[in-house]
Amino acid sequence: MRIIPAIDIIDGKCVRLTKGDYNTKKVYNENPIEVAKEFEGLGIQYLHLVDLDGAKANHIVNYKVLEQITSKTTLKIDFGGGLKSDEDLHIAFNSGAKQITGGSVAVKNPKLFEKWLSKYGSTKIILGADCNNEKIAVNGWQDKSDIDLIPFIQSYENKGVKYVICTDIAKDGMLEGPSFDLYKRILNQSRDIKLIASGGISSLEDLNVLENLGCEAAIIGKAIYEGNIRLRDLETYS
Numbered sequence: 001m002r003i004i005p006a007i008d009i010i011d012g013k014c015v016r017l018t019k020g021d022y023n024t025k026k027v028y029n030e031n032p033i034e035v036a037k038e039f040e041g042l043g044i045q046y047l048h049l050v051d052l053d054g055a056k057a058n059h060i061v062n063y064k065v066l067e068q069i070t071s072k073t074t075l076k077i078d079f080g081g082g083l084k085s086d087e088d089l090h091i092a093f094n095s096g097a098k099q100i101t102g103g104s105v106a107v108k109n110p111k112l113f114e115k116w117l118s119k120y121g122s123t124k125i126i127l128g129a130d131c132n133n134e135k136i137a138v139n140g141w142q143d144k145s146d147i148d149l150i151p152f153i154q155s156y157e158n159k160g161v162k163y164v165i166c167t168d169i170a171k172d173g174m175l176e177g178p179s180f181d182l183y184k185r186i187l188n189q190s191r192d193i194k195l196i197a198s199g200g201i202s203s204l205e206d207l208n209v210l211e212n213l214g215c216e217a218a219i220i221g222k223a224i225y226e227g228n229i230r231l232r233d234l235e236t237y238s
Contacts, residue, residue, distance in 0.1 A: 002217035003237045006048040009062040016222045018173035028225045036069045042231040047075040048219045054082025063095045070096025103128025104138040122162040130167040163194050171200030187214050
């Protein structure tokens with residue numbers, strides 16, 4: 001199972017939120033490039049970079065941070081947050097992203113998301129399926145839709161999506177463990193997807209359970225920044 005640390009960006013700084021609430025913002029480092037270099041130095045190969053300003057603004061904002069990290073490290077970055085147009089996608093890939101994550105766009109503009117999937121392929125376009133009470137959330141998690149999570153994933157699986165990041169927003173930033181039962185049901189009902197678990201991971205034991213469930217990767221955020229999981233303890237996964 002791949003381990004993917006997360007860097008969330010607001011105003012060019014590395015931050016974390018709790019349950020996606022922007023009012024809970026906590027700044028962990030003024031310089032995300034320093035954080036990315038630390039990850040790289042400890043053998044990490046992948047990074048999940050989220051433009052929280054972009055998610056709120058509905059267009060890419062912090063692409064310069066993406067550019068700096070990709071030019072100064074060898075990390076393979078998947079980038080999300082505010083990607084709503086062909087121009088946003090063009091900027092993200094030109095700035096060095098290896099993959100992009102589309103969440104709100106897959107809900108609000110499915111034809112555009114499907115076009116990206118067709119043009120760039122299923123290895124470059126990740127479906128963001130973030131939920132609250134198993135209903136898809138959009139616009140930086142600020143709005144909840146009436147769309148049920150598992151049918152949503154299945155509909156895009158039928159259209160060729162391979163990679164899915166699923167965050168249970170109620171778990172995010174709480175350090176109380178991820179939604180194991182939810183991931184188990186997703187994997188049982190969508191057998192061809194590569195599921196990337198996100199939200200609530202707080203220990204190495206959580207990672208072992210996710211790996212045994214069949215998750216392809218796990219995104220870790222606050223557990224690293226708060227010291228619950230030490231990067232050197234993740235070497236067995238690299």
